[in-house]
Amino acid sequence: MPNLEIAVDRQTNQRQHPLSPETSLAPTDSFVKRHIGPSSNEIEQMLEVLGFSSLEQLIEKTVPAAIRLAQPLQLPEAQSEYAALAQLKSIASKNQIFRSYIGMGYYDCIIPPVIERNILENPGWYTAYTPYQAEIAQGRLEALLNFQTMIIELTGLEIANASLLDEGTAAAEAMSMSYGLSKKGANAFFVSSSCHPQTIEVVKTRANPLGIEVIVGDHRLFNFERPVFGVLLQYPATDGTIYNYREFINKAHEAGALVTVAADLLSLALLTPPGEFGADIAVGNTQRFGVPLGYGGPHAAYFATKEEYKRQIPGRIVGVSKDAQGKPALRLALQTREQHIRRDKATSNICTAQVLLAVIASMYAVYHGSEGIRKIAQRVHRLAVILAEGLKRLDYKIESEPFFDTLRVGVGNGKARAIIRAAEARQINLRYFDEDSIGISLDETTTVPDLIDLWQIFARQEALPFSLEELLQEAEFEFPATFTRTSSYLTDPVFNRYHSETELLRYLHRLESKDLALNTSMIPLGSCTMKLNATAEMMPVTWAEFGKLHPFVPLTQAEGYQILFQQLESWLAEITGFDGISLQPNAGSQGEYAGLQVIRKYHQTRGEGHRNICLIPESAHGTNPASAVMCGMKVVAVNCDRDGNIDLDDLKAKADKHRDNLAALMVTYPSTHGVFEEGIVEICEIVHRHGGQVYMDGANMNAQVGLCRPADFGADVCHLNLHKTFCIPHGGGGPGMGPIGVKAHLVPFLPEISVGTNGYLFENNSNDQPKQSIGAISAAPWGSSSILTISWMYIAMMGSQGLTEATKVAILNANYIAHRLASYYPVLFKGKEGTVAHECVIDLRPLKKQAGIQVEDVAKRLMDYGFHAPTVSWPVPGTMMVEPTESESKDELDRFCDAMIAIYQEVEAIAQGKIDPENNPLKNAPHTAEVLIAGEWNRPYSREQAAYPAPWTKEYKFWPPVGRIDNAYGDRNLVCSCEGMEAYKEG
Structure with missing residues (x-):
């Protein structure tokens, strides 16, 4: 066999490995460059706009130095799509x-x-x-x-x-x-x-x-x-x-x-x-x-x-309502977001x-x-x-x-x-x-x-x-x-x-054409991380080796799955810093519930079962207080300061007041306001000093991977939304996965199920009966097992360097959008150096005073530009929370910003009296094809402005199938079956 020469860089005289990226022998199908949207040139252009010389400089200004990782994540080297699929196929063959x-x-x-x-x-x-x-x-x-x-x-x-x-x-x-x-x-x-x-x-x-x-x-x-x-x-x-x-x-x-x-x-x-x-x-x-x-x-x-x-x-319940033209239209009805609206009064999380x-x-x-x-x-x-x-x-x-x-x-x-x-x-x-x-x-x-x-x-x-x-x-x-x-x-x-x-x-196909998904355009939802769900990640889901196994087959028949679970758990443990991982929770809400149950069981085993106070910042996800109540805890709200950070004085006062009964603090990091709070280490220390445990909501983990780890800066337990950070697709609202990571002292309490091989109950054998586990969180031992292959593929193809680069670019993209829109829509919350994390909250409340325009009007008008609106009116009413993720190119970010700026200019035209305050492109949005081709056009703006407000819409147009939906009508006249829809159509 011929010798492989070691390549030498003539400028540095450094020897290179024969398979390093600098040589022609390295695999050409690198996944990292396909997952991360902006090219290296685009990254340089955005950094120049922001006034930074490098990505590293941006991160230094954004992520507190006290929590930054000192060394890279210890994960296997990134694999190509072909190699990762081949390895996972080999693992699958053991099933x-x-x-x-x-x-x-x-x-x-x-x-x-x-x-x-x-x-x-x-x-x-x-x-x-x-x-x-x-x-x-x-x-x-x-x-x-x-x-x-x-x-x-x-x-x-x-x-x-x-x-x-x-x-x-x-x-x-x-x-x-x-x-x-x-x-x-x-x-x-x-x-x-x-x-x-x-x-x-x-x-x-x-x-x-x-x-x-x-x-x-x-x-x-x-x-x-x-x-x-x-x-x-x-x-x-x-x-x-x-x-x-x-x-x-x-x-x-x-x-x-x-x-x-x-x-x-x-x-x-x-x-x-x-x-x-x-x-x-x-x-x-x-x-x-x-x-x-x-x-x-x-x-x-x-x-x-x-x-x-x-x-x-x-x-959730789907109900029938009607749109602005009286046409039947569907929407989510009644208490669809009950846990967000009612919070600790909710009956379900x-x-x-x-x-x-x-x-x-x-x-x-x-x-x-x-x-x-x-x-x-x-x-x-x-x-x-x-x-x-x-x-x-x-x-x-x-x-x-x-x-x-x-x-x-x-x-x-x-x-x-x-x-x-x-x-x-x-x-x-x-x-x-x-x-x-x-x-x-x-x-x-x-x-x-x-x-x-x-x-x-x-x-x-x-x-x-x-x-x-x-x-x-x-x-x-x-x-x-x-x-x-x-x-x-x-x-x-x-x-x-x-x-x-x-x-x-x-x-x-007809139904698909009525939906705007990521294959149409960017979906910039704050806190929801709508990133690329790569085809290579999705392919193994439908392999028979993963799809045709019953959840209670003998473990000897599921050796491939066990390998996958072990590897994924070890990778997630390294990424988060935790000592134990449970893959059982099959949604983020279930991860929250499992994490709080673990904390509750920990207190009970220490003779402190009376600890039932859960401190939750006002800005928290609505599921947080709902989950706490479902776990038998009493919620005490913690104030936030004007910058959106947890009010440390209020936290200290309430932790001290409830020191004898404090069970936990639930904190989202970076904060729900899109900022890396400088005081996170002190926040965790305050809770620990008063006998509580720190639960971290992992919804914003996409801003942490490779830069910092929740277990290192004080969290005791954290759930991970695999359908956000780790690429399991949202699927129109599900499936999701919400595994939890815990520190060593909480490992004995992780979820377990007593049903095993062939339906045999472990409780019939006292030696196998879990002694301290909180019990079963989901009906299957490892939750929604088949979609864990997606996150396995993502981590395997990205590797340590790729995951870290993705996090940095997610932060870059968010700061680029914040910078471009700041002159039109104030950015409500920033870190001490003036940057945001992976998302930003832009303020649309001035538009109401300026022209009578509500945040909902902007959301609907974005549909005419071919975009899904960002998160609306949360965490602050009248705002939008924008999260572009690392997967969107600079061109797509610019299109979104151009759309938002053009909408602002339409608002200005209303404020200046050039367009009617009630009959205008925003109040009438979205515009359907049916409305546009109507014989008589009596609106004080052109059909072209209504339907093709931006150049790219003339190249490709996503047509909303219905006009603006009357939500109140749908709740007053609840119909939630096809029969009702047909009856309504006839009426």
Whole structure:
């Protein structure tokens, strides 16, 4: 083999490694330069405008020296896209794809290719933001309205939200809602032991800090002598049995308790829906409607209830309203941002949904229609019936009759483990109930050859003493009348129009074209970090090695996932400085909740369970106080000074006042005002001196990576929004991930789940039972596992240097925008050197005095320029918080600034009397194509100014599909299903 010469730089006489970037042998597909938007020349130009000689000088002026890292992050070298994908493929290959019949609410399914390619793998869907600017989110909103309609009709209830995080979380939200509605003063919640074990665990975790006692037992034996405010039932039960709950529900209602039924959605195509036998609330998982298993997520849970509880339902609701021209238009309705508005008075801290997955589930129903869904359900049930008949012929007892798709098979004589081992030898997973019984759950992917394999496992031989034809002749496929569904569902035209791939493809494209996502333009939302979600990062999500694993398979089948988790945890620990990481929280709100629960448990184990005061700055995210209350804490607000920093004197006074009961401080860093507070180290020291712990909200971690670490400057626990800093896309409002990092003294309390291999409960083995863990935060052991591949790819391709460079450029881009706009819109908060962090708050309040223009008018007018508005009226009413991220080029930043300046000039024209103060481009924005082509144009400005206000809009125009939406009308006339939409159209 020839020798490789070492390249020598003639000017420095320094030897270079043969594969260094300076040589021709280095990989050419560097990801860093593709992720970071501005080129080196553009970076120099922006620095010159700002008056800095280098990026390093800008960072020195922005990030306090006391917290700056002394050395680079110790991470693996950055890999090319090709190399990172190859390494992750090698890791993925260590996962083994068995046929899993474990059930417990998780099923393999068939995702129609037209949905996989055009939604799940389509940046037009997965890079969109939460639809708070409804006029440019009509596609997602319509898909979510379809989702709500699907849930309403299948459950037989009257109203549904636009999804929750998972079935366990949804059940816990039902418990909280029932508790809030209770008029009996009871503090006990009954949970049937026939519920899925992971759901029971999540409910227990959520009940504990609220002082709710969870009573788990057999619903057939519970007599309501003990007062309870609510009950939770599983339908069908976790072992497959279909119970007639009518009498039990009547007794519950007589006792003043609300009834929640966790129902399998596919079974409701054949079984009497919960709303028809008395349920007040129905919850469940929509995963089997075309969403991959993903080792536990992400999946869209559902939540449906009665009309009378519409103002108590957690999460988001899509409602029908009308736009300025009277045209039907969709928007988020009612208490959609309850936790931001009500803060510590909120009844839920849920800030996210699982929009992308809810869209997939809804389109699965749209594609198949009611008849298609019924046929899928019938086929699964028939396969289960035939399987049961064969097992009976083999002298096994079916202990779960009547059933839909799940059998509890009595095997007797302690033979369960032997049969499960025999199944695993054939690459099949069964569920372990106990030594004498096994569970088998069939699904859409099950075939007749699969049944033969199962029979042979139980027969312990290849030859079977019966034929399929014999079983078919004897099988009884009909349910008893008491359980048979007679009501119709999915009757709306949307579920009956798009059953060919051609029609569905066009429908999906039409909806996509109504949404503004990152594939259209920059989305400069402060605190939301809408950065590049690279294709290379997204590709592994749909690999079968990650997508087809059940969350409770033996760990030996998930070695690839375990490697990925270990590596990602170690990388996040290095980036944050923490000693332990939990990947379980599957949203930022859940990360907040988990972090505070860890702090609470820490105090309890030290004999200081009385510590319940949580100090929270006035500027904090609305989820912060909501999460604290959900954890049983009392919120005490801390003032901020005129510069937006925490008022140190007020913090000292309140920490001292509550020193005996201080539990925690929740602080966002950099601050919600977009500034690196100089006093962060002192802030943490004050809290620690008074016996409290410091919780850091990681929403703004994009300004810290590679520059400073929260654990180093005093935080004890921090959650990380992987859907912000670490590139998991927002998906139109979800999925998200909110892992937490903690210091060593808090590691023993991190979340754990007691459900393990094949559904086996660790609590049956005292040696494995977690002693100090706060319990389960999500229904799956590692939350939404499949999307962790995205963050793994991002870190692997960026490396230490790339991550640090990204942070610096994010800060540069924000300062560039702040500088360009400062002459028109004052920047409210700056650091002591006059710079901002990764975002800036610009003041639009003067426009109201100047010309009667509100911040909402500017937000809507930006749509005509092709932009999504920044965060509006938060953290200060009448302002915009702008965060450009590192992924936007200088050209895009300039276009946005040019748009904002042009809008300011339009405001000036109003102030000078050149344009009518009520009939002007801002008050009438956004302008739809329909308005522009109207025969008569009676507005005091041209059609061209309305539709093409900037040069780039003539090259490409994003047309808002509806005009400005009347929010108040939508709340006064709440309609949240397709049927209502159709009725409104006819009216």
